[in-house]
Amino acid sequence: MKKILVIEDNPMVIKSLEFKLTKDGNDVMIAHDGREAMKLLKDNAFDLILTDLMLPFVTGNELISYIKKNTPKTPIIVLSTSTQENIIMDAFNMGVDDFITKPFSPNELSLRVRRLLSKN
Amino acid sequence: MGSVLSQFTEIASWLFLIYGSIISSGYLFTAIYSLIEIRDYKRRNNFEDDIALLQSLNLPAISILAPAFNEGLNIVENVRSLLTINYPSFEIVIINDGSSDNSMELLFAEYELEKKDILYHNFVETKDIKGIYKSKNKAFKNLTVVDKENGGKADALNTGINICQNSVICCIDVDCILENDAMLKLIKPFLNNGNKVIASGGVIRVANSCVIEDGRIIEVKLPDSFVARVQVLEYFRAFLMGRMAWSRVDGLLLISGAFGMFDKQIVIEAGGYNTNTVGEDMELLVRMRRMMQERKIPYTVGFVPDPLCWTEVPQTWKVLQRQRNRWTRGTAETLWMHKKMMFNPKYKILGMLSTPFWFFFEWLAPLIEFTGILFFIILFIFGQVSWEVFLTFFLAVYSFAILFSVTALFFEEYSFQQYKKPSYIIRLIGTAMLEPIIYHPIVMWSAVMGNFDLLRGKNSWGVMSRSGLSNPSKKKKG
């Protein structure tokens, strides 16, 4: 069982991700904002992190640089409403593994998660 | 002697009565207009798809300008909460207005700042800039910190205007707490309007006693202190009733200094914030509107009733009195500087309705009230007080005050209902019943003193002592 951290502030999206990823056989933990995510990251090791960019308390970018500093091997998928080129480029430059834009297809997302998990 | 006095009493009574009736009917219309406007706003925003907005390349980039003077206590958290605002493209410019505390050091350490050579020009004259700083960390790349000589809030904002990169600016108090989608909501008037929008303002709410964590409201609570609680009612009346109605007729004269969005170019053309008044927020908007009207360019000012910005209001009588004293001076100064507009049909609503309203009902009301009390004292000394008349008159005024507050409370319940606990309503009603007796006289007295101070300091109009930004009481209502 792989451990996935989902960082997202939209309750509907959280529920769907939790449901889908658990169905896929993962152990899913939820953080509703950047601060909560930091706490969970300190106490747990994750196989994959799925995060939004616009989060309460801690910006997505800050979170990504934190993860990259502490557990550089953990793959990160960004799930964001941004479609702007510079935002996506910034994310990839910071070492993000994949970028999915909202609205998203849950099936596609689950596939990408699986692919990244099997790589490591 | 007696007959002269009784004739005088008769005339004065009539005058007070007429003034009272005009003011009450003014408020009545305000109430009706704002009710229509709030209902309309709610209906308009029934369904909203933020995703389309956040993805758009057409949303203008915003520069958020936040002056800071000795805000070391919370500045790190406040900046962090600004950085997490939900908007696709923005920069934050913190202007350190010559703080004597360790604000700069704290910002330096937390946000890994380094000095940057940034080209700028003083489109508006300001005090000298000591340095402009940006973060070495990519995660904070939209943060700019400007360190400058102390010059007051208006001067700090002007510095921000000179340095910032984007054409839409949002001026805020660094210690106020913004809702996550504050910028998305405030920009909407700019985008969804046939006319040019030069500014838009939002509702300010009272943050005292609310549960706040890292610069975010976790739980809305009613203030524990009576002084702050009355201001909750005052803010309901001012924003949900007053400004909503003024916005409906496009006659807004004031966008609070704590939270407003502006078209930068128009601000610069109007000359930026005036550093010689304590009412710089009101004065700027009036000047911008005046300029637009003189140029005969169709334009408008937007207003958003959502609770988007929360701020700490004075909790003690002393600070409150200082604040109201300053508001009075600010209003008087602004009206004086733009006295040409009053009753001038050239300025349409502004000339025929807004400025006269501010003059007669905002500025003059406390003075008239004060005169009334003096008049009463004179009658009393001469033994001419008719107690039953006085009693019924007092009751009429008192019940009107209650009605006014209850109506405002009704608007809040109808629209946003931020105070969820049922017991809060009862406490607010109780507060409304005490306000006319305990709170109102103090506020009126501060206003009278404000006018007195203004007259006394008339020679030094330009160098009026500034209370500076450290004063927690820098917000304004209308």
Add this chain to the structure above:
Amino acid sequence: MFNKDIFSFPFTLDSLPWIMKLNILFVIFFLSLAVIFFISIIWIRIFKIYRNEKKNKQQTLLIEFLNSYLFDEDFDKELEIKTFKENHLKTKLEIKVTIKEILHFHENLKGESARDLETLFNKLDLVEFTLLDLDDGRWFTTARAINALSELSIEVPNDKIETYLNESRNEVRQQSQLYFLKLAKEQPLKFLDKTVRPLTTWQQIYIENALKNFYKGPAPDFSQWLYHDLTSVVEFSIRMIARYNQFENIPKLIPFLKSENDTLKCEAITSLTNLEDTGLLELIIPNFINNSRTIKLKILDAVEQIGDYEDLKRVGEQIKPTEWELRIKYHNIEQGFLPEKKELIYSQFMLEKRSEI
């Protein structure tokens, strides 16, 4: 000290002076109004608590139901839909919340899941309720109904929506535009031909978004609206030509560089810049000086994006010393072109600034 009359209470109302009568009348009037408002407050409060409770219950139920429906393969769809319809779609509120929640899911999901939601909406007979709303007559209900129809791609006879294209309410107009756009198989912007009221930036944002994310057919040739009566439509079309890389329309954009209207001229420069039209700079640089501030800024943007240092210098010659905004922009671009001279340019500017003050 007291006037002795005060002790003669109670007296009849008639015996009072008029001023007191008036005051008492006011007191009664104000207080009764206050009481009415107070009762309304309590009533709203109770009503809202009651409604929110129902709403939350329905929402919790729906989140579970929708997620199972979408992602659980063992979920007996037909049976569960039937049960849900029978038990949880009885009141108006339940229906309203259900429609809203399905829309909310739909807004965030795409692909197969989105299609599944559309099917579900149909199977729950929610279309009928939406159609009732459409004919409701109140503008905000109509707008909401059109919004639901277009979000979920539910087709209704065209004339039913067409009447709303030029409605006086901006919101209704916007929703009906989006309806035609989202449901179109081809020619998604045909409604523009029938549009007579200006498009706000807000509307343009939503039209562009729907065009990109909903419409699946071939992109329309945007040049067909370049001579539309409304400036806002022309502005939008110029922008879209660049967003959709319609290089073949470049010649049709060139005339707009001479437009009297700054908005259109601005948009044309931006679009041609984004299309990296090589001829653009030659057309705008020589005439730089005769433009308004906005256009001048735009020209500098164009030079930054598709020009070189030589082009920039030619613009620089035409900037007046008092045009500080342009000068700063000029130097910023210069720094971008000559990164090794960044500091030099900065100190040079500071020197000039000092000598001029």
